[in-house]
Amino acid sequence: MSLxxxxKVTQVENEVRERRAAAEAEAKQIIADAEKxxxxxxxxxxSAGAEAGRELLRQxxxxxxxxxKKTAQAAEADAAKLRETAEKHLDAAAEFIVGRVVKH
Structure with missing residues (x-):
């Protein structure tokens, strides 16, 4: 083989090594970028999951x-109706009680 x-073979081998090293470095960089x-x-x-959780909790x-609030309003309305009904029967209850006390 001539000098x-x-x-030429040595030059090609060096180029191949350089290309391989460059390809390996590029592959490592691609992997690092993908991981990042x-x-x-x-x-x-x-963060989005935490924010979604906070939003669901708020809702x-x-x-x-x-x-x-609705339950409290319903209870208030029921209490008002019971008071109204009790007030209507107050006189009758008082007469009943007085009648029982006087008879005994």
């Missing part, structure tokens, strides 16, 4: 407050 052919993007996406999803609290 020129040996130099994956971690960022994971963090965004966790549940609103519904519970509305239900409690």
């Amino acid at each position: 020129e052919a040996i130099e 993007e994956g971690q960022a996406l994971l963090q965004r999803q966790r 549940a609290e609103e519904r519970a407050a509305a239900a409690a």
Whole structure:
């Protein structure tokens, strides 16, 4: 083999090594970038999940407050009706009691 052919083979081998090293470095960079993007996406999803959880809790609290208010209003209305009914029968109850006391 001539000196020129040996130099050419050596040059090609060096180029191949350089290309391989560059390809490996690029692959490592792609992997590092993908991991970085994956971690960022994971963090965004966790944040979004936490925010969604807070929003669901807020909505549940609103519904519970509305239900409690409605229940309190219904209880107030029932109490008013019972008071009204009791007041209507107050005179009759007083007469009944007086009548029982006087007879005995």
